[in-house]
Amino acid sequence: MLSSIFLSVIANISILCTVSYVFVKLIPKEKNYTLSLKKKLGMIGIASITSFILMLFSVTLPEEAILDFRQIILILLVYYFGPSVSIPTAFLIAALRLLLGINPASIHTAFVYVLLGLLLPYVSSKLTKRFNNYAVLSGLNVVCVAAISLNLYFLYDDILLSILICFSLLILSSIVVIAVTAFIEDLIKNLHLYLEEQEHAQMDYLTGLYNMRAFNKKWKMIQADKSITKTAFMILDIDHFKWINDNYGHANGNFILRQLAVILNVGAPDHELIYRVGGEEFCLILNHLSYEEQKEVAENIRVSVAGKEFLLENGAGINITVSIGLAASSQQKDMKKLFRLADRCLYMAKDQGRNQVIGATLESE
The missing domain is CATH 3.30.70.270 (Reverse transcriptase/Diguanylate cyclase domain)
Structure with a gap:
């Protein structure tokens, strides 16, 4: 059982890091940019497919419930790309969960992700005004884990089991959120350095005008x-x-x-x-x-x-x-x-x- 959980966690982390790299690559290499509709649709599609893959590497719980880190995909989209990308993705994640089988666990989970899709942008806007990116993303993860745990409580009607799962998921997902965020921030930093070098290569050092x-x-x-x-x-x-x-x-x-x-x-x-x-x-x-x-x-x-x-x-x-x-x-x-x-x-x-x-x-x- 423990080895199965360990392998699922490693698979989820690997998938999240790979997709994070793709997301950063989709950001236009410009100083000031606006995501085109095509890129937004691409991100929504990639995020939805990734969430489905994460479900395939999930930990199976009683009553056909599954546990994985797909909420982190939603968290990253909310923070880095905003509600225009995260909300449609949340609805698609909910729909894809039902594809794995329609049962009380999947119906409850689909409802939770629709709710999170609508709630997280508001929470993110409030947290961003006061905290740094790591704190904001960790705070969003706490909200997601609380919603998932509440869903499990209604499913199992067992508060001790729900608390145990909540605590385990919170610890593991918090570590993953921090690790993936550090990975993304490093990629973005390198992107900014690249853009600055490009800018300097086009600037006249003496006057500050373009060359x-x-x-x-x-x-x-x-x-x-x-x-x-x-x-x-x-x-x-x-x-x-x-x-x-x-x-x-x-x-x-x-x-x-x-x-x-x-x-x-x-x-x-x-x-x-x-x-x-x-x-x-x-x-x-x-x-x-x-x-x-x-x-x-x-x-x-x-x-x-x-x-x-x-x-x-x-x-x-x-x-x-x-x-x-x-x-x-x-x-x-x-x-x-x-x-x-x-x-x-x-x-x-x-x-x-x-x-x-x-x-x-x-x-x-």
């Missing part, structure tokens, strides 16, 4: 996105930047670049679409704006730079200007041509005296 690598990736996404019909590249270059470096030093040149990045963050419609693409060269992507609005953004940035006193490291101030090339497209979306056109407009702005905006549309080429 050329991120820029190339973004314009490919824009070209493939049919919902974006109006787009533009705005390339900006600091006038006489070599003279600044030669006369004030590269440290001051870098200091000026960082100050310029702040102005661009303020002046750009979307601060996620600003890139440092060269030494003193920056590029902004302007989506969903008319050509007149695009020119207005470019001109406002030019005026802001020209009207600001840039500080040097010794506290002195200097004035700088920028030249801007703007290339817009509202029909064609050939981003390589668009970038070349913006670059050509930038050099025209420099050739015609600097400190100005020269714009063109891809359709007029």
